[in-house]
Amino acid sequence: xxxxxxxILTAAQMRRAEEExxxxxTSVDALMQTAGRGAAExxxxxxxxxxxxxxxxxxxxxxDGYVIxxxxxxxxxxxxxxxxxxxxxxxxxxxxxxxxxxxxxxxxGASGEVLxxxxxxxxxxxxxxxxxxxxxxxLAASHPYRVAVDLPSGxxxxxxxxxxxxxxxxxxxxxxxxxxxxxxxxxxCAQMGALRLVPIGIGPAANAAMLIERPRLxxxxxxxxxxxxxxxxxxxxxxxxxxxxxASAAQGAGAGYVKLLGDVPAPDDLVTDAQPLxxxxxxxxxxxVLLGPxxxxxxxxxxxxxxxxxxxxxxxxxxxxxxLLAPRLLAERTAPLIATPHEGELAALExxxxxxxxxxxxxxxxxxxxxxxxxxxxxxxxxxxAAPDGRLALSPRASSWLSTAGTGDVLAGTIASRLANGADxxxxxxxxxxxHGEAARRCPPAFTAGMLAAAIRSAYAASCD
Numbered sequence: 001x002x003x004x005x006x007x008i009l010t011a012a013q014m015r016r017a018e019e020e021x022x023x024x025x026t027s028v029d030a031l032m033q034t035a036g037r038g039a040a041e042x043x044x045x046x047x048x049x050x051x052x053x054x055x056x057x058x059x060x061x062x063x064d065g066y067v068i069x070x071x072x073x074x075x076x077x078x079x080x081x082x083x084x085x086x087x088x089x090x091x092x093x094x095x096x097x098x099x100x101x102x103x104x105x106x107x108x109g110a111s112g113e114v115l116x117x118x119x120x121x122x123x124x125x126x127x128x129x130x131x132x133x134x135x136x137x138x139l140a141a142s143h144p145y146r147v148a149v150d151l152p153s154g155x156x157x158x159x160x161x162x163x164x165x166x167x168x169x170x171x172x173x174x175x176x177x178x179x180x181x182x183x184x185x186x187x188x189c190a191q192m193g194a195l196r197l198v199p200i201g202i203g204p205a206a207n208a209a210m211l212i213e214r215p216r217l218x219x220x221x222x223x224x225x226x227x228x229x230x231x232x233x234x235x236x237x238x239x240x241x242x243x244x245x246x247a248s249a250a251q252g253a254g255a256g257y258v259k260l261l262g263d264v265p266a267p268d269d270l271v272t273d274a275q276p277l278x279x280x281x282x283x284x285x286x287x288x289v290l291l292g293p294x295x296x297x298x299x300x301x302x303x304x305x306x307x308x309x310x311x312x313x314x315x316x317x318x319x320x321x322x323x324l325l326a327p328r329l330l331a332e333r334t335a336p337l338i339a340t341p342h343e344g345e346l347a348a349l350e351x352x353x354x355x356x357x358x359x360x361x362x363x364x365x366x367x368x369x370x371x372x373x374x375x376x377x378x379x380x381x382x383x384x385x386a387a388p389d390g391r392l393a394l395s396p397r398a399s400s401w402l403s404t405a406g407t408g409d410v411l412a413g414t415i416a417s418r419l420a421n422g423a424d425x426x427x428x429x430x431x432x433x434x435x436h437g438e439a440a441r442r443c444p445p446a447f448t449a450g451m452l453a454a455a456i457r458s459a460y461a462a463s464c465d
Contacts, residue, residue, distance in 0.1 A: 036067025038198030050113035063092030065118025115143035127164030140168035160185025209392035229256025230420030236264035242294030246413030252456035253417035288420035292321030406449025
């Protein structure tokens with residue numbers, strides 16, 4: 001559900017949201033006080049009495065910095081402001097006038113323990129000047145703890161791309177008003193440290209992306225049986241281990257019945273159906289199909305893909321199925337599809353469906369979803385989910401230990417399980433991505449895909465009301 005606390009706004013959407021607040025009677029100065037004092041709460045907590053240096057730029061992000069500094073000063077904190085340049089907006093000039101502490105210029109030099117970066121924020125579209133880059137680097141090097149206010153200076157808010165080289169890393173980033181795409185997109189998000197949000201009164205915005213949050217799942221109803229909870233059919237291929245990983249994850253993610261189709265050796269707790277695939281898919285009790293993990297790319301794999309897509313059963317396509325997929329196979333299809341491409345598969349699908357591969361990862365996932373009619377889970381170190389109707393979701397940063405073989409099979413099985421359980425495709429994708437990330441968080445370092453699949457059950461339990 002899209003709420004003010006989990007919506008993700010582009011720079012243009014953020015400007016409109018602030019304009020709506022001002023049209024309703026809130027002044028720019030009042031918004032700046034709310035944002036700055038909210039950010040100051042987090043700076044006060046993390047500083048713990050240590051000396052704070054606030055770097056202020058010429059715009060309203062710099063104005064936020066003066067408000068932060070004044071709030072810290074009022075609490076008895078040791079604070080110093082460095083003005084990279086004179087305030088250039090009326091609100092920033094007012095905020096500076098209300099600050100009663102020391103202000104030095106960029107040549108004054110400073111060392112301390114906590115740096116608060118208020119040089120530039122949302123909406124920056126150009127690289128920092130050489131002077132600003134050098135100043136920021138010097139201050140970052142001389143302060144062991146670094147806080148970015150709204151965004152690290154020099155990052156594109158909408159794409160997560162650095163606008164120039166040499167930008168520092170931060171220990172904490174305090175978002176103002178709403179999350180921005182860059183908070184969850186690589187490479188910027190890897191440099192932001194912990195993330196915190198300061199609300200300023202913005203309501204839900206039209207067409208905003210959402211941050212995936214813990215789903216509200218539940219135990220089966222008292223009268224539930226295996227078919228009511230969902231029958232998921234997983235089609236095996238030349239590498240059966242991948243299908244088994246997906247099946248193990250699917251069992252922990254809520255489906256009542258997980259069946260392997262094809263001649264796949266399986267443990268005792270999995271049901272297999274070795275009859276011809278065309279016959280097996282005629283079972284009207286099947287609620288969803290997963291195809292791709294370990295499928296292979298030979299003639300048999302192509303035949304299995306053609307058969308699976310031809311049946312109007314909700315389906316998840318992963319891995320090899322995405323490489324083999326051709327738009328003509330979807331021409332007569334009406335049942336929903338979820339595709340889970342990594343970067344290479346995403347690029348191949350864009351070529352197949354005639355999409356422009358330019359733009360941010362959000363743009364690419366949205367465009368491919370519209371062109372293909374599939375829900376797209378563009379996975380990786382950052383994960384974007386896009387629906388054909390324009391809905392967008394981003395995942396919080398997940399464990400970097402997910403960068404091991406087989407974890408994509410676990411994700412596909414988890415999403416397919418939620419689809420079989422009755423969730424709509426976009427919701428199933430969001431739930432599956434959250435469960436996958438939560439399972440990784442519960443695993444020890446250097447976990448295997450098998451350990452991750454086993455932890456899906458624990459993640460599911462954590463999401464139950």
